[in-house]
């Protein structure tokens with residue numbers, strides 16, 4: 366077999382070494398212990414001092430001062446499972462895609478784009494009742510919790526998720542049942558709604574009782590046909606699927622109940638890098654597949670994480686191999702503290718072109734831009750006009766909000782120096798925006 370052929374099959378090999386033993390603090394942890402979801406939760410890294418103590422001699426002063434600066438600036442708290450923490454390449458943490466996602470460093474930040482917004486997708490505006498966004502006629506987004514098993518530095522809901530930080534005060538509500546019944550009452554009055562996304566926060570952090578309560582209450586509403594539990598869990602904490610019997614039982618119960626009513630109960634997860642995928646992911650997916658639970662993936666396109674053709678194809682192939690359907694790749698939302706992660710629209714379009722054709726159509730992710738201002742998700746190539754030089758794209762959402770025009774902006778640091786200068790001048794900035802908009806009939 367030629368070398369090229371072997372490379373084609375690389376995506377089927379999943380690491381199963383004891384990689385956590387390279388972390389000085391966990392050198393003595395055996396496989397049985399590492400496998401326990403309770404151990405993973407208890408040993409998750411939540412504070413600067415824990416990073417330092419578990420890294421031991423790997424915690425160089427240069428590294429630690431960069432992390433300290435990062436924690437001052439980020440809108441998100443840190444919370445990293447030992448699984449993910451030990452998959453980081455600590456020989457070169459600066460360039461590691463996992464470190465980039467979960468452990469912010471001061472040296473990486475860029476100034477926010479002038480058009481950024483804390484609630485970039487206007488989820489709060491389209492909210493008829495607390496914890497619910499109802500933007501599309503037949504589907505809704507329900508946020509029953511504000512906690513997650515890991516906190517992503519780039520979270521699109523950094524305004525509420527994960528508790529206050531040095532830079533953002535938050536109105537987090539944990540997993541607060543008090544408001545849930547109001548959501549169910551509202552949904553009972555909305556016969557058009559067939560589809561509920563249960564997100565947050567992360568469904569992994571719902572207790573088995575909560576998971577079951579929410580699932581059952583929703584499935585009992587006659588017009589609701591489909592529910593999806595959104596969780597990043599499979600990507601960052603597969604041990605829970607393998608060893609948390611009670612949680613799996615609750616999920617399985619809701620799934621079976623749905624099935625008996627002819628309704629879909631699925632999981633949407635969030636892998637962004639092939640480095641998150643190991644034999645542990647495969648074991649977790651074998652269990653879910655055996656239960657008959659469909660799993661789809663929503664990745665976020667990020668510089669230095671997955672913005673290359675090679676990585677995106679590898680991610681797509683590996684997920685497909687594990688029976689996870691690559692569903693979406695999102696362009697980065699324009700939320701605070703994320704400018705260094707964002708790509709241009711052109712980069713997203715080129716990646717989509719490169720990925721399409723590499724595997725089955727149903728395993729080919731759709732690259733979408735969730736429009737700032739609440740226009741909803743649009744295919745990246747479906748803009749009305751794209752002024753590449755200015756980094757401004759103009760969009761319509763004919764079904765969702767027919768009378769409005771929406772704008773997405775490329776990161777300024779990727780534009781030509783003279784255009785960057787114009788972006789820093791408010792009146793020049795407005796001129797560029799008006800010019801781009803003038804190409805589209807309102």
Ligand SMILES: *Cc1c(COP(=O)(O)O)cnc(C)c1O
Pocket residue numbers: 498499500501504505506562742
């Ligand atoms: C993403 C989203 C949904 C679900 O959209 P799909 O394209 O069906 O995955 C529903 N409501 C809101 C507000 C959303 O942002």
Ligand code: SF4
Pocket residue numbers: 512513515516517519520521522526565566567597
């Ligand atoms: S898992 Fe989702 S909700 Fe939680 S921090 Fe990450 S992106 Fe935000």
